[in-house]
Amino acid sequence: MDQYRIAVIGAGPSGLYAAAALLASKQPVSVEVLDRLPAPYGLVRYGVAPDHVKMKSVIRVLQKPFDPAQVEFLGGVRVGEGGIPLEELRKHFHAVVHATGSSVDRDLGVPGEELAGSLGSGAFVSWYSGHPDFHGLAPVLEHPGVAVVGAGNVALDVARVLAKTADEMALTDIPAPVLEILRGSAVTDIHVLIRRGPQHVRFTPAELRQIGDVGNADVLVHDDGLLAAGVDEPEDKRQKQNLAMLTEWAANEPTGRPRRIHLRFLRSPVRLVGENGRVSGVVVERNRIDAGRVVGTGEEETLDVGLVVRAIGYDAEPIPGLPFDAATGTVPNEGGRVVQGGVPVAGSYVTGWIKRGPTGVIGTNKGDATETVAALLEDLPELPVPPHPEPESLRKALAEYGVQPVDWTGWLRLDAEEVRRGGVRDAERVKVATMAEMLEHAREA
Ligand SMILES: Cc1cc2nc3c(=O)[nH]c(=O)nc-3n(C[C@H](O)[C@H](O)[C@H](O)COP(=O)(O)OP(=O)(O)OC[C@H]3O[C@@H](n4cnc5c(N)ncnc54)[C@H](O)[C@@H]3O)c2cc1C
Ligand SMILES: NC(=O)c1ccc[n+]([C@@H]2O[C@H](COP(=O)([O-])OP(=O)(O)OC[C@H]3O[C@@H](n4cnc5c(N)ncnc54)[C@H](OP(=O)(O)O)[C@@H]3O)[C@@H](O)[C@H]2O)c1
Structure with missing residues (x-):
């Protein structure tokens, strides 16, 4: 049976619910989650108010696919301007799920x-x-x-x-x-x-x-x-x-x-x-x-x-290479399938705020991701075969763009440093807030 390689761009709630739904499908898929930051969880980490500690505990659910290493995390990888171009990424995956949210004021x-x-x-x-x-x-x-x-x-x-x-x-x-x-x-x-x-x-x-x-x-x-x-x-x-x-x-x-x-x-x-x-x-x-x-x-x-x-x-940033509706700040889609001029764009899917606009609580993204993944799974046999589906191909391409991803173990190192800092202040964690320090802790041997 063929193995289908799926990229999820964005490690916020919608991207991680999509990754979990892909795994739960038991279909022959391998899933890689890319985020422009070395830390996962999107607005759960950078939006949900700091005093909403209980709400933030949803990360225990969101992290599940990474714990048994079923899904690969590629942190610090921006897709699009200033990072790896979408057209390059598409060469390595049968399908791409865009879950990049809406972060523009x-x-x-x-x-x-x-x-x-x-x-x-x-x-x-x-x-x-x-x-x-x-x-x-x-x-x-x-x-x-x-x-x-x-x-x-x-x-x-x-x-x-x-x-x-x-x-x-x-x-x-x-x-x-x-x-x-x-x-x-x-x-x-x-x-x-x-x-x-x-x-x-x-x-x-x-x-x-x-x-x-x-x-x-x-x-x-x-x-x-x-x-x-x-x-x-x-x-x-x-x-x-x-x-x-x-x-x-x-x-x-x-x-x-x-x-x-x-x-x-x-x-x-x-x-x-x-x-x-x-x-x-x-x-x-x-x-x-x-x-x-x-x-x-x-x-x-x-x-x-x-x-x-x-x-x-909020508004969303357009994704170069994908259609964009500036009035709603979303990528036009039908049930998660990206559409251009009413026609599905093969292998392109959206979920979360970039799909439906900047409303809804964390849980809203679960049903949303389930819908998108159902559409993707339905399309699975028809997905275009990428030129470089072999597992190591993306790493090589990223290296060519000068991108050195932070993997899940790297994130866990950064996480441990934050928890350590929290202990000093009687907090669950204290964030590391500069990119240089984040990378330093994520990468230290
Ligand atoms: C200030 C604020 C507070 C909130 N508080 C709550 C709350 O208390 N409770 C609640 O239930 N809901 C809350 N919400 C709503 C909730 O956060 C959203 O429903 C949810 O985060 C949307 O998920 P998402 O995955 O679509 O987007 P996001 O959470 O924004 O995730 C998008 C991810 O994509 C990544 N990304 C973006 N561009 C790129 C790129 N080019 N390449 C690679 N990665 C990229 C980002 O780094 C981010 O990790 C809050 C929202 C806001 C704005
Ligand atoms: N604890 C939580 O559960 C939590 C916490 C934070 C966010 N969230 C969720 O995240 C989503 C986004 O929240 P949000 O607060 O950004 O958006 P929101 O719920 O859509 O509220 C935006 C507000 O801005 C007002 N507004 C828009 N344009 C305006 C203008 N030109 N002048 C004055 N007021 C204007 C709107 O007023 P009108 O109503 O008049 O249009 C509305 O009250 C929501 O779904 C929210 O529930 C949840």
């Missing part, structure tokens, strides 16, 4: 967004999560005011991390330089700018509840009396729970806690103002909702802030 498109102190949540979250591309970001937290734009769970993560004490954050995996900046933080007021009403938020109730549980901050609701007047009861169960919580909090008064999280409804940033090239304020406009649409009223106020983090969703 969206812009608000308002004046002043280019100022220092204006950041996307992708950058800000990556920084506190110890992503090696962002370790130099070092946001300035010297101003008491911060604005966080958006009404999704990422906005809540950012607000919560800024509101907690540095001692609380020391128990997480954040790198030492991040902890130092949080320790020196002058932030007292975190303004969450929500363009619609309390009945429209995209928070999950568990996440919303957590900001109410932050002992270091009061949560204050600014809703122009909307909740007291009564809003239409949402049909969705989660929105109902959110609304009940927000209605209760609307009666909150400041209790003198060191920090405050202000939930400001029906407010949109219309421009960022600056001094000496840095954000010094954000002008917000009051909105009204007209037949479900957000409409500005022209009524403006300026909030005194030194940092604006926009948590308004």
Whole structure:
């Protein structure tokens, strides 16, 4: 029986669920998972908030195919620009599953967004999560005011991390330089700018509840009396729970806690103002909702802030050589099969955020990957035979591109160093956050 060689690009949840599903199929497949970073797990490692320790334990499930060495990990291998070209990779595999996620910050498109102190949540979250591309970001937290734009769970993560004490954050995996900046933080007021009403938020109730549980901050609701007047009861169960919580909090008064999280409804940033090239304020406009649409009223106020983090969703980077729909930030596909002009591109598949857009929790990617793998397995007998399917061929090609992959054992060495650092701080781990150090620990004999 022929052995089919499959590459999964991206070791985030969707890629690793796809690898697991391929193995579970018991078909004659060999699977290699490539990631541009020397560490696996994608946003579980670099997105899920550091204080969500329980959530991060999903890595025990995601790592399973590597433990018995059934799947090969090739870390530090970027596919596309600056790495190995996709067309080269395709020479070695019968099929490629693209699972590269959506990591590009969206812009608000308002004046002043280019100022220092204006950041996307992708950058800000990556920084506190110890992503090696962002370790130099070092946001300035010297101003008491911060604005966080958006009404999704990422906005809540950012607000919560800024509101907690540095001692609380020391128990997480954040790198030492991040902890130092949080320790020196002058932030007292975190303004969450929500363009619609309390009945429209995209928070999950568990996440919303957590900001109410932050002992270091009061949560204050600014809703122009909307909740007291009564809003239409949402049909969705989660929105109902959110609304009940927000209605209760609307009666909150400041209790003198060191920090405050202000939930400001029906407010949109219309421009960022600056001094000496840095954000010094954000002008917000009051909105009204007209037949479900957000409409500005022209009524403006300026909030005194030194940092604006926009948590308004993500875009994906196009994958050179594959079709891309810029409007949705996804690769056009039918059930995971990449399609161009309605025709499947032989041997090309997508899963996760690059397939369906930047929404959904970790578990959503499991069913998504199962669908993609089912399509791939159905196509297995028809897959084009690559010119170099022999096991060592990719290694040789990578060497020609100057790429020296980090294997699973290398990752485990880096992992052990992080766990060691965690022990010193009473945390499960402390991240190694520069590429040079990551490679040094992964490669040491
Ligand atoms: C800030 C944030 C917090 C979140 N918190 C939670 C939470 O608490 N709970 C929850 O259930 N969900 C959470 N989510 C959602 C969850 O993280 C996503 O559903 C999930 O990570 C999407 O998986 P993915 O595999 O599609 O993408 P990703 O997790 O982004 O993985 C993509 C992988 O591809 C790699 N890659 C990218 N480009 C290349 C390339 N060119 N070559 C090689 N490799 C490449 C990346 O390094 C990365 O490892 C959060 C999302 C965000 C943004
Ligand atoms: N603990 C967890 O389970 C967890 C944690 C983090 C993330 N996640 C998941 O990861 C996914 C991504 O989360 P996310 O928070 O990035 O995205 P999201 O849930 O899609 O929320 C994005 C928010 O940005 C707002 N927005 C978009 N454009 C805007 C603009 N121009 N001006 C003002 N506001 C704007 C949206 O408002 P409108 O609603 O008005 O469009 C929405 O509230 C979600 O599925 C989320 O549930 C889960």
